[in-house]
Amino acid sequence: xxxxxxxxxxxxxxxxxxxxxxxxxxxxxxxxxxxxxxxxxxxxxxxxxxxxxxxxxxxxxxxxx
Numbered sequence: 001x002x003x004x005x006x007x008x009x010x011x012x013x014x015x016x017x018x019x020x021x022x023x024x025x026x027x028x029x030x031x032x033x034x035x036x037x038x039x040x041x042x043x044x045x046x047x048x049x050x051x052x053x054x055x056x057x058x059x060x061x062x063x064x065x
Contacts, residue, residue, distance in 0.1 A: 004063045004064075006061070006062055006064060006065075007061035007062065010062050011062055014058050014061075014062055014065075016059075016062070016065050021049050021050075021055075022049060022050035022055050022058050022059065023047050023050075024047065024048060024050045025047055025048075026043070026044040026045075026046070028044060029041070029044040029045070
């Protein structure tokens with residue numbers, strides 16, 4: 001089989017854990033942080049896992065990670 005190309009956007013946004021889960025960052029954490037509550041900002045800092053419905057397509061986009 002030929003080599004697969006990694007999706008450039010996906011490789012910057014997702015990581016795989018040892019167990020195969022897809023790690024991701026929260027959205028809405030880039031700007032206008034003064035309007036947002038500090039509690040909300042702290043919550044957005046933490047990482048989380050991608051939903052199981054999206055995992056299959058994400059893994060296809062990052063085949064060598």
